[in-house]
Amino acid sequence: MRHEQLKLKNQLCHRLYMASNSIARAYREPLAKVNLTYPQYVVMMALWEQDKITIAELIEKTAIDGGAMTQILKKMTEKCLLSIIKDEQDKRKRVIKLTQEGQKIKIKAVDIPSQIRCKFNNVNSLQIEQLVQLLDLINHDLKTDNR
Template identity: 40%
Template sequence: MSNPTSSSAPNPLLQLENQLCFPLYALSRMVTKAYQPLLQELDLTYPQYLVFLLLWEHQELTVKELGEKLLLDSGTLTPLLKRLERKQWISRRRDPRDERSVIIGLLPAGQALQVQACKVPEQIFAQLNLTPTEFETLRSQLNTLLTQLA
């Protein structure tokens, strides 16, 4: 049985502390976890909240457009959207111009949820303890990386 020698240093490229992926992964999980109690008050999951952010902004989008903006496939979105439809927060209808396309729109209860949701970003911003400039710089850098990889 051979023993590793003390002179063989690990490759620094393979050390966890030198990876970009781990802090991004861990941070993503922690930020999502910070959202959970706030979204539970609204009876929303984090992915459902993301859908609502887009619908509150655009009023209606196709499933394809939602998927493109959220980087999610229709197999992930469809069950999520069906749950929101059962709660009578959104409507799903075929696009009369293209029967293959499904349009997602807000129902009054889904629109009303926006009032309650306004406190979520403020509370998250406070938890992050960043200055507005730091927040904007970080968001910009993350969006740049996301665009480069998408």
């Protein structure tokens, strides 16, 4: 029966909506201690993995919206976490580079993911692994679709 599908509790999208919001909320407090918002943290993680990358590459890695990225990078520049350098070869491009301050914060932020994971009392590692794989399938299907 189609109306059964319309119930909120049967909707994958609503589960994702809640899970995504509540995980972001869980990150908020620990991230506040290092003065970062969640998307800013995502940018930091991308740069800790690979520094000196283009804004376009950063958008690709983080899946953060381009318009939002401009604002996020501006604020992070003001906090002296990174600097935005013009590319001399291609003057349209800009390269993002962590400052020493930005590199140092990594030490404080390394433990945050495991702190969050501690909150999952009723979810074991195997289940998290399954969850990640299933989300990958979803992400893959929707990525190829949205174009």
